[in-house]
Amino acid sequence: MTDKQEIIQEESNVKPLLEVRCITKKFPGVQALDDVSLQFYSGEVHAVVGENGAGKSTLMKILAGAYTPDSGDILLDGVKVSFSHPSEAQHKGISIIYQEFNLLPERTVAYNIFLGREPTKAGVIDIRKMNRDAKEVLKEIGIDKIISPTAVVSSLSVAEQQLVEIAKAISFKSQVLIMDEPTAALTYTEVNLLDNLIKRLKTRGMAIIFISHRLIEVFAIAEKITVLKDGKLVGTVMTKDVNPEQLVQMMVGRELDHYFPPLGQPEDFGEVVLSVRGASNQLIHDISFDLRKGEVLGVAGLQGSGRTELAQALFGVEPFKTGTLTINGKTSKFRQPYFAIKNRIGFVTEDRKSEGIFSRQPIRDNMLLTIRSIRNMFGLIHKDGTLRDRKIVPTLGNQLDIRTSSYDRDVQFLSGGNQQKVVLAKWLASNAKIFIFDEPTRGIDVESKASIHDMIRGLAKQGTAILMISSELPEVIGMSDRILVMADRTLMGELPAKASEEEIMLMATGHKKIGNSAETSAVGKE
């Protein structure tokens, strides 16, 4: 670590634009930041990485004035500052762009850029001047050709909205731009657009701080990388001096010897437990496939290809209208998830916050809901399980290593990773024999990812059938015993284990349909 610190010392003849000294922040039960000191220089892209709960977001929120640190100083241009509100930070030249945008979707770009400080003439908003000024701002960062000031925000793509957020920051004459996972929702080409813009902002002398889980991107954009772990500073390194493996090692504090557990062997696979034939609903069509006991069946496909819709159809959220769904040899129609769960199907949804957790309920009640919802409505409960099995909560809590002082705590007070574990516990408790995972590791740190992969494979080994939807091709390839590829709201075909990324992408973009002569018709549809 010493050589890395030397690098920073070398640079210290240049004064940092923004500096934090010994920042500490505590939340109930968590030391979110512990004595963190960092310098950010102008004209530099500085990435902050770390596992979930490492303190990245807390640090950014302190810089942006959304949180006040318990102790420590913030220095802007060498002068001590303190912000009691994000707008104060913004006026002093520190802008933050969150994962969720703060734009008004039904207003124009110009309105959004100048929200709250619209130019006025005789007490009325001077729309013409506002549009002109907005045009100037967009031009300044070279995106006036892409985005018109009069465009309505909701008509823009996610990437374009992000650019508007940046333009808004520019209009505040920001010196420091903080981006929290700016690329999480972007497609590949959109990421390029953002990269170019960041490079341009850099040459203007801005200090850019960004948080990301995608290491590839961090290496592509950032000059300097800071690693946080458990609220502590692990170190700051120059990007050119490290490789991804070393960085991951800094993040998790251990060698990453394996990413994926070994695939299943032929003897692991049993009979077909779930079978779909020619099934359609209003969202997806012509779905046919089999899922066998003991296998992990991966589902790949681009955004909007119908992956999640497939899961929802199987689970009875948006049931199939035509075709047949056979579970354990029995033709089934699930009108709602209740029936799917009764047939021992589990569905770990993609969006933990809106579809997984009950934030104001205790951990124990979160874990037991799937059991309770399919039992006799007026039947009595036990706080740790059922009247028969009174150890479900502690057993699963230990098994999944849910870290909490008490299972009576509300889930909202847990870290993201622990919340995800609670959701998994809820489905393990349901004792499902068929599991659907939708993006099981999205937005999760490397270490937790590996443990979730192990868990999924472990379930399969115990004879559970698993359908795993993922937009990360390495995950699909690393985990799946077979791979289904979706495109254009239907199944394009099936690939064997260890298929290459190219094969999958080719199919996912609608170029090939195995065992079907209608190769070109699929392209035509797109």
Add this chain to the structure above:
Amino acid sequence: MTTTTASSAKEINQILGKIWNGVRRIPPVFPIFLLIFIILGFLNPKGYQTMNGIMTFFRPAAPLAVLAIGEMLVLAMGGFDLSIGAIVTMVVLASSKLLANDPEKALPAILIMIGIGILIGLINGLVVSFLKVPSFITTLGMMLLVRGATLYYIGGAPQGYLTDNWRQFGRNYIQDVPFFVKIPYALIVLLVLGLIFYILFHRTNYGKQVLAIGDNMRAAQLSGVRVKLIRVVTHILCSVLAVLGGILVGGYGGVNVTIGEGMEMQAIAACVIGGVLLGGGKGNVINVAFGAFTLQAIVNLLNQLGLPKPYTDVIQGSIIIFVVAYSALSSQRKR
């Protein structure tokens, strides 16, 4: 010797810490109730420091608690039920016409009222679940509907009297009870209903599903909760409790067309004082019952101070706003 004293001092510290932790967890409704009751006791020792007076206090407080428990179920589910005041009015007015001064008809009248209550709750629940009308609007409409239908049925003005056997639940006391001196039937009814609904809400699959819906409806559905069914059942339970509460109210109140007016707001206020989160996800039967007692005590306090009814309305409205704001602020601080 010294070590033992040191360790025992440490033990005492630990015990004190535990006690303090326990004290901190006491819901604010209990100290508030106690405080107001003590103030009342100073102002009117005879009314609030004797068993006789306390039991008299519980006669009107118990019906409010019954209504509040029903309302709590709906609030905890993330809904509202504004029709319960109109149901109280209906129970009193329609029963008085149905009875036609014949004590023999008391039981059928009560059963008919419960039946109508089930029907009202069923309609509320079905409209909310299947027509996707927000419960606030649905039950507001139901409030007008029930009120109008009641007035139509009785022909615009109260008819007849409520017979004594119908009124006994809300009016009479068990006399000559050792220590308690007398116990209002209403309090017994509340204790029985309170126990049933405590178990139902805190100790059954149903109660946990109500909270799950109130916390995150989408996640509840995806966890197998039959959201529509639970909502219908909850609205029915709320309406039935409103009917039972109405029978108790009719016991001590007179037969007039405004008897149940504003009771939905009183019930909501009682829930809020009892720590129920508007928007759903939190609720406790005992706290809500004490929320109702507290509200009744506040009303009595204002009466004691000689303030007329309009003042109590103003205070009640202020309480709802203040308590909701307070709980919103304190939950923000926790984050």
